[in-house]
Every structure is written in structure tokens, then in C-alpha cells.
Amino acid sequence: MSPPDAILEARGLTKEFLGFVAVNNVNLSVRRGSIHALIGPNGAGKTTVFNLLTKFLTPTRGAIVFDGVDVTAEQPAAVARRGLVRSFQISATFPHLTVLENVRVALQRKAGLATQFWRSDRILGQLDDRARELVAAVNLEPYLHAHAVDLSYGRKRALEIATTLALDPVMLLLDEPMAGMGHEEIDRVVDLIRAAAQGRTVLMVEHNLSVVSHLCDTISVLQRGEVIAEGSYEHVSADPRVREAYMGMEEA
Numbered sequence: 001m002s003p004p005d006a007i008l009e010a011r012g013l014t015k016e017f018l019g020f021v022a023v024n025n026v027n028l029s030v031r032r033g034s035i036h037a038l039i040g041p042n043g044a045g046k047t048t049v050f051n052l053l054t055k056f057l058t059p060t061r062g063a064i065v066f067d068g069v070d071v072t073a074e075q076p077a078a079v080a081r082r083g084l085v086r087s088f089q090i091s092a093t094f095p096h097l098t099v100l101e102n103v104r105v106a107l108q109r110k111a112g113l114a115t116q117f118w119r120s121d122r123i124l125g126q127l128d129d130r131a132r133e134l135v136a137a138v139n140l141e142p143y144l145h146a147h148a149v150d151l152s153y154g155r156k157r158a159l160e161i162a163t164t165l166a167l168d169p170v171m172l173l174l175d176e177p178m179a180g181m182g183h184e185e186i187d188r189v190v191d192l193i194r195a196a197a198q199g200r201t202v203l204m205v206e207h208n209l210s211v212v213s214h215l216c217d218t219i220s221v222l223q224r225g226e227v228i229a230e231g232s233y234e235h236v237s238a239d240p241r242v243r244e245a246y247m248g249m250e251e252a
């Protein structure tokens with residue numbers, strides 16, 4: 001049975017690579033409306049879990065349930081249509097299109113998934129208004145006509161958030177959103193994620209424990225492919241197994 005407020009669940013999720021067990025019997029329950037982090041030392045299996053949840057990898061065993069539906073056998077595009085959308089793939093934006101054009105293309109994609117009517121001028125005009133709203137929402141208005149390739153790293157991430165929000169996701173999966181960023185950019189992206197999480201659920205793989213402690217409601221700690229602790233930052237950071245597994249916990 002699912003907890004009534006669980007939006008995404010992994011049940012007994014296992015992934016073996018040629019006999020090597022990268023993810024071992026992982027049970028996860030992500031509460032609707034929460035910001036949930038997946039943390040753990042290098043090689044713990046975070047990226048593999050992330051790729052399993054987004055259907056980029058097929059589990060050896062176990063099930064994935066999204067919004068009450070078993071999606072284990074579905075393709076990535078099918079789960080994306082259900083509203084489970086991954087972001088922070090730099091390739092998801094087109095470097096030589098402008099910020100506005102990138103967001104418009106994402107909106108066209110979304111509209112194209114449901115209907116083909118976006119081709120009409122009236123619908124294209126509506127998409128433009130929505131695109132400008134999304135650009136404003138991630139504070140990229142001054143860069144409306146800048147090419148994506150010319151944006152700073154943090155602003156590229158902001159653009160990715162805008163293109164992801166264009167798909168109107170129910171749940172966002174973010175893979176190391178702060179990777180490669182300086183302090184100021186991190187603060188800006190933390191604010192953006194908090195804003196993007198309004199009315200949605202977020203699951204993120206993140207190395208930066210300070211970010212996790214400030215942003216996330218629930219934290220699952222992976223070690224050698226297994227969940228060793230789960231709960232609030234205070235709860236997991238006090239767990240002796242976590243402290244042992246996760247050197248540097250005390251830095252946050």
C-alpha cells in the first residue's frame with residue numbers, strides 16, 4: 001500500500017550491472033509537495049537511482065509508482081507526459097537560440113504533445129506571452145534576446161528551469177543542480193528551485209549539503225546502493241551510520 005500522500009515511490013528497486021549491484025532493494029517514498037534530496041558519497045548509486053526513476057535505465061528488479069500508477073514498464077517520454085520531468089541536462093537547451101526562443105520551443109513541445117494546434121498564429125501569440133512570463137519568473141528578462149550559449153552557468157540553469165517549467169511538470173527531478181556553481185549563483189538557483197517547487201514536488205540529487213540542509217524537507221542517504229537513513233536534515237545528520245559514511249556532514 002502507498003502512503004496516501006506519496007507521489008513517487010520506488011519499491012525494492014534494484015539495478016545490477018553485469019552482476020555488480022549498484023542499487024540494492026531501494027524503497028523511497030516522496031511526499032507530494034515536498035523537496036526531497038538524495039545524497040550519499042561518491043559511487044553510492046544516486047545517479048543510477050535517478051536514471052531508474054526517470055526511466056533512462058531499466059531496473060533489474062522492483063517497481064516505480066508515480067501518482068498511483070505503476071510506470072516501471074514505461075518509456076521516459078511516457079512518464080514525462082504524466083508530469084514526471086527531469087531537468088538539468090544542459091543539452092536540453094539549444095545554445096544558438098535566444099532565451100525567449102528556447103522557452104517558446106519548450107512550450108511548443110508541450111503543446112505539440114497534446115495537440116497540433118500550436119501552429120496557428122493565435123496560439124503562437126499565446127505561447128509568446130507565456131514564454132515571457134516564464135523568462136520573467138526565472139529573472140532572465142534582461143537576457144530575453146541573448147543566445148543561451150552566451151549565458152553564465154547559473155543563468156543557463158535558470159533557463160533550464162524555465163524550459164522545464166514550460167512543460168508544466170507535476171514533479172521535477174533535478175540532477176546536481178548546483179554542480180559547478182559559485183556561491184552567488186548557488187543562492188540564486190536555491191531561490192529559483194524554491195519558487196519552482198510551489199505547487200509541485202521536487203526530487204534532487206545534490207552534493208552540496210549546505211544547500212540540502214536549507215532547501216530540502218526530506219533527505220534519503222544512500223551508501224553502497226542502499227538507503228541507510230531517511231528524514232529531516234537534523235535527523236539524518238545525527239545518524240552515526242550517516243556520519244561515518246558521509247564524511248563532511250558537519251560542514252553544512
Ligand SMILES: Nc1ncnc2c1ncn2[C@@H]1O[C@H](COP(=O)(O)OP(=O)(O)OP(=O)(O)O)[C@@H](O)[C@H]1O
Binds near residue numbers: 017
Ligand atoms: N553503466 C554502468 N556499468 C557498470 N557500473 C556502473 C554503471 N553505472 C554506474 N555503475 C557503478 O554503480 C555504482 C553507483 O554509481 P552511481 O553513478 O549511481 O553513483 P553516484 O552516487 O551517483 O556517484 P557520484 O556521486 O560519484 O556521481 C558505481 O560503483 C558505478 O561505478
